[in-house]
Amino acid sequence: MILLIGKTLLKQAPVHGIRIKETLKVWKDNDDKMFINTRAVQCVLKCIQENGCVTITDSFGVGKTTTLRHIALLMADEGYDVILVTKPSEIVRFYNPNTKSLFVVDDLCGNFSIDQSDIKSWEPIMQDLNQIIDINQSKILAACRLQVYQDEKFDSLSVFKSCVCNMLSDSMCLSKTEKNAMYMLYLKAKPSVIDYRYDCFPLLCKLCHENSELDAPDFFRNPFSVYEAEIDKLFKKGLYAKYCALALCVVFNNKLNVDLFIEDIDEMTKTIIWNTCEACKLDRGTSRLVLQSELDLLTHTFIQKEHNVYKTINNKIFDFLAYYFGQKILYCLIKNADIGLIKERFLLGRSDIVNQFIAVIPLKYHQIYIKRMIDDWSKGKVQGVFNNINMYIPLFRNTFLSFLKTLNISYQKQLANTFDKCQPCTHTSIMQFSNDDTYDTPLLHCCYIGDIALVNWCCSQGVDENRCSFNGKSPIMVGFERGHTELVKMLLERRADWNKCDKREESILMMAFEHGHTDMVKMLLERRADWKKCDKREESLLMMAFEHGHRDMVKMLLDRGVDYNICDMFGESFVMQSCKYGDNKKLSVFLKKGADLNECDGQNKSLLAIACEGDHIEIVNMLLKRANYNKRDRYDESCVMKSC
Incomplete structure (x- = not known):
């Protein structure tokens, strides 16, 4: 390949021309060693051959720069002078109507977000550029971040919107075959079990190639150091609005409704947005429309919009963002984040829960976190509080109960008697007896967990020990179904109603017969539980025992003279x-x-x-x-x- 540098360029700017020639040689050396031909490359090549200007767009690490360089080298093969442009004026300056020229522009109008000064530099020469590419002797090949291209300010650069190749589109994104070929080229090995979902796959291959100490399979499963560096750059470059837009996705647990930005919102939601802005170094009064605009710019890189809801492009990205901002703005998240995030993403200590994206909260924030849980509880979000992953850790439950006991007595009683404000699930007649259930009182939740100390605390606050869930499950039934025998004994001693039935007209005695709990059956029969009662299907205890093969229970009933x-x-x-x-x-x-x-x-x-x-x-x-x-x-x- 002969790398062509135009005579005009060498004459007008010899130093610049020599520098371009050296740069193209480096490009060619890299291209010969580490390039994989893809359908995206073929598409871009076809477009630049047929059009005067082509803009390549993608997210970070997808390969737009590599593609741009490869196409430039191919066009040099076709007799074009390749001129690398760093300033808009250089196109006008080095344009020669008698020479086939390809002007190459990388990172058009900014890297992470649109650069307003670049826009102002390009706008005055739009008419000149149109005239240059109309002659068909010269062409412009540009590469641009998708979030920059999608900025409405970019609309004024009409030339660069005439033909666009989006490398993230279905027709151009890397196929699995192409990714495998790229992996083998860079890592000199066949790919093992790797995650193909990441758009920045080419960058991951390059990073692995450059760092032999990386464990490739692990890195491809968890390549979040790349994303971390990307978001860190947003913050370091002062792009706080973009940084805040990503943080809001975390605060609202990956469900950012468009209405939050364009409709009237309540004061609490407004305060949450303002607090997040402040945590991200933005003014509290930052316009919500500005934040929405930043989300739009991040579309297809970090963000997607479906049914008027902004969310991350996949769950892995959200896992990373939740963990990342859990390290950066933890206090803000504890105070403001959606309860769904609070209950699933943070631990107050080490546990058996193995998930690299769950943040461990430092000791200084423990009390703030517990206060947040109590606050949610007082607002009727009982299920969200007791489904918190920390509630399945005995040590945390002890700490939580100790904190509860420090509260005002009347407030404790109020909490114990607070019910979920959610509505019961509606079932069709077919699904009427679904196993799904909603435990709407603190006592029911405590029985489900099986914590006797918490159950005792609830009972000491004067709660109704027989109040049932939406499906008619009483606390003693819930404890029994979960296998908490000691808890059931305790409730029996407190004279809980052991003959109470759920919506299927099943009592705890029937459940014991179904599951073959002989000791529990004996204990209930000693308390004179009703052993003659049938369920809604007219099945007796004897039928249940026979049906489930519990022969010892059959004998027990027959000895009692069952009919x-x-x-x-x-x-x-x-x-x-x-x-x-x-x-x-x-x-x-x-x-x-x-x-x-x-x-x-x-x-x-x-x-x-x-x-x-x-x-x-x-x-x-x-x-x-x-x-x-x-x-x-x-x-x-x-x-x-x-x-x-």
Whole structure:
């Protein structure tokens, strides 16, 4: 390849021309060693061949500069003088109508955000540029950050909007095959399990290539040092509005509704935005429209907008942002962030929870964090408080309870009797008994967690110990379902209503039978729990015990004289079901208890007839010893007739 530098350039600015020639040589050396041809390159090449000006846009680390340089070298092969432009006036100065020239502009109008002084430098020569590219002898190839290109101030640079190649678009973004090829070129190895979602994949490959100490698989799984450096630069360069826009995404837990910026908002929300601005070194009175504009500029780099809601382009980016700002503006987040962020993203001490993006709060902020939880609780956000990840750590619960006990007695009572202000889920008739439930009182939540000390605290505040959840679960039921036996015993001693049923008309005794908790069954029966009651499907305790294979409980009930002839909602007794489904073990139990072998169902079918229909030979043999095989059903058919 012959690198062409125009005679005009060498004559007018020989030093500049020589410098460009040296730069192009470096580009070519790098290009020969480390370049992967991609569909984006082919698209840009086609566009510059057919158009007078092409602007390449992307986010950081995607490869716009590498693509720009490669295209410049290819155009040099086609006979173009390549002229690297650092100032707008250089295009007019070095333009030669008799020479094919390619003017190359990288980082057009700024790197991180639009540079107003650059805009002012380019605007006066827009007409000149249009005339230059109309002649078809000269072309302009520019590269520009997407957030700069999307700034409304950029609209005045019409030449650079005439043909745009967005390297993040579906038609141009790196394919998996291209990423694999790039990985193998830079790291000299086949890619292992890596995350392909990051737009800055080329930059990650380059960084790994340049730093042999990096563990490539780990780095590609967690490349956030790259993003950290990018956001740090925003702050260091004084681009506080962009920095604040990202922080607001964290404060509002990745759900920034457009209405927050263009509609009237309540004073509390306004204060949250102002506090975040202040934490990011912006004036408290910064216009919300300015912040929205910055979010728009960050679209496709960090941010996307769906259904009028701003959020990060993927969950990994939000994980990183939440952790990053948790280190930078922790106090602001504790005081102002959405409760969803508060309950999921911060720990007050080390625990078994393994997540690199959960921030550990320093000791000096512990009390502030607990006060924030108490404040949310007082506002009716009970579920958000007790679903906090810290509440599953015994040491934290002890600290939390100790703090509760320092509060005014009347305030403690108010908290204990505060209910969730959320509405119960509505279910269709099919989903009426969904396992999903909402525990709307502090006592219910404490029973779910299984903390006896917190349960005692709730009870000491005069709460209703039998108040149920939306699905009719009482505190004792919740404790039982979670396997907190000691807690259940404690509530029983406090005379909690053990016969209370949920919406399925199941009592705690029924649940114990279903799950085979023999000790609990004995304890409840000793307290004279109602063992004759059936659930909504007319299933008795005996049916439940049999259904779940709890033979010891079956014996316990039979010894108590339970009625095994009782029928379910389909009119079938245990003996009938045993014959119908061929359960000879179950039938033998009832035969020993003296079951009526001549019992009939609603169609006057005898037990023997039912067994014959199911071809249950063993049961037929058991019944033939005592059953009347000549008995006829409502269709006047006997067992002998059915067999024939």
